[in-house]
Structures are given as C-alpha cells and as structure tokens.
Amino acid sequence: MPGPRFSDGDSAMARWPGSNLYFEIQILSFDSGSQLYSVLFKDGTEMNIKESDIRSLNIFRPKRGSASPSRRRSRSRTRSRSPGRTPTQGRSPARTPKTDPKSSPVVRDSRKGDILKVHLTPLKPQDFIVETRNGKDAITRHAKLYRESPVIQAEEELKVYEKQIKNQKVLRYIQRKEYFAESENKDVNKKFILNPEPTRNIVPVEKPVVEFGGAIGATLVMLSMPPLLYYLLHMCAQKDASLWNFYPHWTFRDLWESTVFGYFALWILLLELFYLLPIGPIAHGVPLATGKRLSYRINGLFALFFIGVLVAVLLYYKINLLYVYQHLHQFAASATLLSVILSAYLFVRSRKASQEELSAAGKSRNFIYTFFMGRELNPRIGKFDLKHFSAVHAALIGWVFINFIMLLAEMDIQQLESPSASMISVNAFQLFYVLHALWNQESMLSSLDIAHEGFGFMLAFGNLVWVPFAYSLQAAYLVKHPVEISWAVLGAVVAMNTFGYIIFRSANNQKNAFRRNPEDPRLSYLKSIPTSCGSPLLASGWWGFVRHPNYLGDIIMAWAWCLPCGFNDVLPYFYGFFLTGLLIHRVSRVEHRCRQKYSHDWDKYCHLVPYRILPYVY
Numbered sequence: 001m002p003g004p005r006f007s008d009g010d011s012a013m014a015r016w017p018g019s020n021l022y023f024e025i026q027i028l029s030f031d032s033g034s035q036l037y038s039v040l041f042k043d044g045t046e047m048n049i050k051e052s053d054i055r056s057l058n059i060f061r062p063k064r065g066s067a068s069p070s071r072r073r074s075r076s077r078t079r080s081r082s083p084g085r086t087p088t089q090g091r092s093p094a095r096t097p098k099t100d101p102k103s104s105p106v107v108r109d110s111r112k113g114d115i116l117k118v119h120l121t122p123l124k125p126q127d128f129i130v131e132t133r134n135g136k137d138a139i140t141r142h143a144k145l146y147r148e149s150p151v152i153q154a155e156e157e158l159k160v161y162e163k164q165i166k167n168q169k170v171l172r173y174i175q176r177k178e179y180f181a182e183s184e185n186k187d188v189n190k191k192f193i194l195n196p197e198p199t200r201n202i203v204p205v206e207k208p209v210v211e212f213g214g215a216i217g218a219t220l221v222m223l224s225m226p227p228l229l230y231y232l233l234h235m236c237a238q239k240d241a242s243l244w245n246f247y248p249h250w251t252f253r254d255l256w257e258s259t260v261f262g263y264f265a266l267w268i269l270l271l272e273l274f275y276l277l278p279i280g281p282i283a284h285g286v287p288l289a290t291g292k293r294l295s296y297r298i299n300g301l302f303a304l305f306f307i308g309v310l311v312a313v314l315l316y317y318k319i320n321l322l323y324v325y326q327h328l329h330q331f332a333a334s335a336t337l338l339s340v341i342l343s344a345y346l347f348v349r350s351r352k353a354s355q356e357e358l359s360a361a362g363k364s365r366n367f368i369y370t371f372f373m374g375r376e377l378n379p380r381i382g383k384f385d386l387k388h389f390s391a392v393h394a395a396l397i398g399w400v401f402i403n404f405i406m407l408l409a410e411m412d413i414q415q416l417e418s419p420s421a422s423m424i425s426v427n428a429f430q431l432f433y434v435l436h437a438l439w440n441q442e443s444m445l446s447s448l449d450i451a452h453e454g455f456g457f458m459l460a461f462g463n464l465v466w467v468p469f470a471y472s473l474q475a476a477y478l479v480k481h482p483v484e485i486s487w488a489v490l491g492a493v494v495a496m497n498t499f500g501y502i503i504f505r506s507a508n509n510q511k512n513a514f515r516r517n518p519e520d521p522r523l524s525y526l527k528s529i530p531t532s533c534g535s536p537l538l539a540s541g542w543w544g545f546v547r548h549p550n551y552l553g554d555i556i557m558a559w560a561w562c563l564p565c566g567f568n569d570v571l572p573y574f575y576g577f578f579l580t581g582l583l584i585h586r587v588s589r590v591e592h593r594c595r596q597k598y599s600h601d602w603d604k605y606c607h608l609v610p611y612r613i614l615p616y617v618y
Ligand SMILES: NC(=O)C1=CN([C@@H]2O[C@H](COP(=O)(O)OP(=O)(O)OC[C@H]3O[C@@H](n4cnc5c(N)ncnc54)[C@H](OP(=O)(O)O)[C@@H]3O)[C@@H](O)[C@H]2O)C=CC1
Pocket: 446, 447, 448, 449, 508, 511, 514, 515, 535, 536, 537, 538, 539, 543, 547, 548, 550, 551, 554, 579, 582, 586, 590, 593, 594, 597
C-alpha cells in the first residue's frame, strides 16, 4: 500500500463532509489502520478525513496575475459560515475575468502599478435584501470590495455572490411555497408567490409541527391542569398530605369570591404599572420575520424591588397579608379565570394579525390547538408586551410573592418566631433563581417561549397561574407540615443547589456569550461546528458534555428545592417530577426547531454530543 501523500503539519485543502466546499486545513496525523487523516480546520474543528477528500493547496492557487478572492477576503474577513475562511467552490479557482474595455472604467492600481479595466455589475437595491447570514456576509464583502478596492478583478467573484444571493431567494420562495401549500392557505400562498415581499433577516421558515398531541392533547391539558392545581393546593392544606387522602367536598364558594378576584386584578394592574415605568435599559429581541427587532424595557428587578418595598410597608401598617393564604384557592381560581379571559382576547385579536406576526403553530387551522398554543408571537398594546410581561413580571414576581406569603403563614400557623430552616432554604433558593432570571432578563428574549411561541392559553395559564401557585408548592406544604432538618442535611442540599446552579449558569453564560460574539477571545478554547445557516453550534465545554446542559442544572436545582421538605410525603416532590417532565418534553421541541434550522449540521452535532441531558442515560 502506498504511504500517505501528506505529512504531519502540511497545509492543504479538505472537502467539508457532505458538501462540495473546500477549506484550508492542517494535517495533524495519519492513521495507517483506518487510512484517515486527522485534520484541523482553521476554526479549530478537528476531523478525520480520507485522502481522496484532501487536495494540495496548489490546485487552488490562482494563476499568475490574478488575485485569489479567498486571499483577498482573508484580509478583510467578516465572520463567515466557513470554518476559518470562505470556501472555494469545487475545484475551480477564481480567475481574473476578461473585461469589456468599452463599458469599464479605467482605474490605476497603486499597489501593482498596472492599469486594469474593471466592469462592475451594478447592484439593485433589492439585491441587498436577503434573509440568510451567508447572504449578509456576501453583501458585506460585496460592499467592501466596492468601497475599498477600485481595482476590482473580481467580476467573476461578484457574479458568484450574486448567484448565491439569487439561489437563496429562490430557495426562500420554494420553502414558502411548500410551507403554504401544506397549510392549504391558498390566498396567502398567492400573495407570497406572485407578490413576494422581501424579508430582511435570518428567519428560517418554520414548518408547523403538531405538539402536545394536537387538539386532543391540548383539550386534555386545559381541562386537567386547573383541577390538578386545586387538588395539589388542597392536599398541602390537609393534615394528612398523602396523595390518596383526598375527599373533595368543594363548593362553588371554596373556589370563587368576587372580592378576591378584585384583589387579584389589582395585583396585576400594579405589576403592569411597574412594567410600564420608564426605568431600566432597553434590550432588543431576536429578529422577526418582518426583519424588525422589538425593543423591551428590562425592569423586572426594579419591579421586584418596588413590590418588596410595598410588602414591607403593608407589613409595617399591619395589613393582613395572610388573607392571601386564607384565600389561596380563590386566588388561584381568579388567576385561572383571568388567564382564560386573556387567552380569549389573544385569540380574537390574532385574527387581525398578519401571517408574519403568527407563530408556526399559530398557523394551524384547528381552533382548540391554536387557542392552546397561541397564534400571535408578540401581542402588544402600544409598548405593553403581553407575553413578556406575563413571563417575567406576573410569573416570576408572583412566584416569589406567594412563597413569601407561605413563609408568613408558617410562622403564624406554627407559632414560630422565625421561619423554619426548611422554609428559609426553599424561599432563598427560589428567590435566588428568580433574581438570576431577572438579572439576566435580556437573555430570556431569545428563549423558546419569548422568541418562537405564540401567546395562548399554555403560556397565559402557565405564567399567571401555574408558576406562582404550583411552583410554590414546597413552601405551601411546609406551612402545615413542619420538617426538622439537620445542619448536615441542609449543607448537603445547599451544595446540591449550588452544583445545579453552577451548571445552569455557566452553560447559559457560555451559550449567550457565544451567540453575542462567536469570536470572543474568552471562548477561544471552545470548539464549534460551522453551520450552513450561519450561526455556529458550540460543541465543547458544557455544550459538548450534553446537548442541554442548562436543563440538567435546572433539574438538579429542582430536586434540591424539594429535599428540605423531608420524606414524609410525595406531594412536595411534585415540582421535581413536573420540571423534569417539562424539560424532557422541551428537549424534543427545541431539537425539532434546531433540526429544521441547522438541518444536517444538527445531526452532526448530535453525533458529536450523543446525550441530551444526562450522559449515558438520556
Ligand atoms: N423553570 C422552568 O419552568 C423553566 C426553565 N427554563 C429555563 O429557561 C432557559 C431557556 O430555555 P430554552 O429557551 O428552552 O432553551 P435554551 O436556552 O437551551 O435554548 C435553546 C436554543 O439554544 C440554541 N442552541 C442549542 N444548542 C446550541 C449549541 N450547541 N450551541 C449554541 N447554541 C445552541 C438554539 O437556538 P439558536 O439556534 O436560536 O441559537 C436552541 O434553540 C433554560 O435555562 C431553561 O432551563 C425553561 C422552561 C421552563
């Protein structure tokens, strides 16, 4: 068998697997057993590649007198989707085009002293409107060439870029056509195909996928979640909280009181007021289909602080905050009613929304399913963003508030001078989690719910009802079920929470920093996979450990929050089970989106990082 053609340390060009694109690499080693070269791409990706996919650099070198576009580009490199440099298509190196002397301006190249004749294809404004990252890069380079170098030998290169842009446009129309053909919306179909409105950003066309078991699943969830919540709250208030000790003897009055609804409405109005205060920085959400980015006022921490001051004032004036505990069921029912009213309003107003303003699921024609999933992505009344408000202010501040009420109730019912260690730890862990979320509020704007989900019953009920009333279940349980925990156990629980938090926080930080700036020198030790849609995927660090390390941290914390409630009952462990289930289900939803967006690059990532949440388990 002949020996290897390339030696360790050689530079060459290698074909990116599954494509026709060649990138510069360095040979690291050759394995005579598998006959594969271990190569290093310029962006740090290491791969094993066979010899037939590697070419000598000479093949790609331009002929004398012509300047290689790849070389020129590397001088003024913008971030491209290629690993390290812009790919060279196939094997044909760019050549200096023959230009038409009549139509070309004559310019002197001071660097070479040659007189070169250049013909530039004028760009039409619409050529600048493309939707992919790659297209953007092409235009940046295009414009750079235009500005920087009057001696442009790159007519051919420009043509390649124009072709790329056109291809992307064609692809976009085809995707749209397929998409709308599927959704059977003939009118919209015509509008987009005959009269295409150019979109101006990186918005992958999402195919609708039926989640939660479609209309039947949605109906079951909508009908079962409210009673489940009242059952859980009821069990927490029972002396014997074992799950089977359930003899419902509810009357309508147990669940409904108009005064309580009034107080709840007042609470929401107050939060809305704080939400609208012009305090705090403005952040921008992810690009929408219209190309716009919505602005959001980031003032959750201020709002929490004001609520804290208000609670302190009410306590000072001896206002009976235990009223909330005494009417917890009615408050939960009022919140449920409000979430239903809100969902109905959202559904009605979404009929006026344009297709671009709808979520992928919201384009379905099933009433029940879209009522549940939500149709409009970012329903706003003026500057008031209903979804953002409910996820941040109503859910998170409501959760902290109810927890605090439970702490007061425990002291009152158990005649304690200070809250128990279990109650303090549950309150402290969850307050810390909420403070973290509010401190990093800007990164929430790219979360699945804010960026991609419509606003319907699921999020309205989830945020207004489920988070404040079900996530505070451990504290509600401790009110009537005192648990003595030793310092050793407390220490172990704190250690477990800290461990979960470190994973959660560093995983989210790594991803957020990488998304903000993939070239960040502080992240240079991390490997990433270039993708055809432009945004690379982290493939080392936490995101190389499992595919959803932040969920792992979240789940560890969730169980740590249950442990201070002891082992007498299963009830306070509900949150651990619920969050684990929610995040496992969420993995499939997020991964479906990622597979659509990154296509085979996502499969590549899954191959490199085979486990989703827990190595060797899931
Ligand atoms: N306590 C609770 O009830 C809940 C808590 N959460 C928490 O909220 C936070 C946000 O959750 P969520 O939005 O679901 O999920 P993520 O924050 O994990 O976001 C998923 C997105 O991250 C990007 N991504 C995925 N893999 C990679 C990678 N390898 N490299 C770079 N980017 C990658 C993709 O977006 P793109 O391609 O756009 O970059 C993907 O769509 C999480 O920390 C979660 O634990 C969430 C739900 C409920």
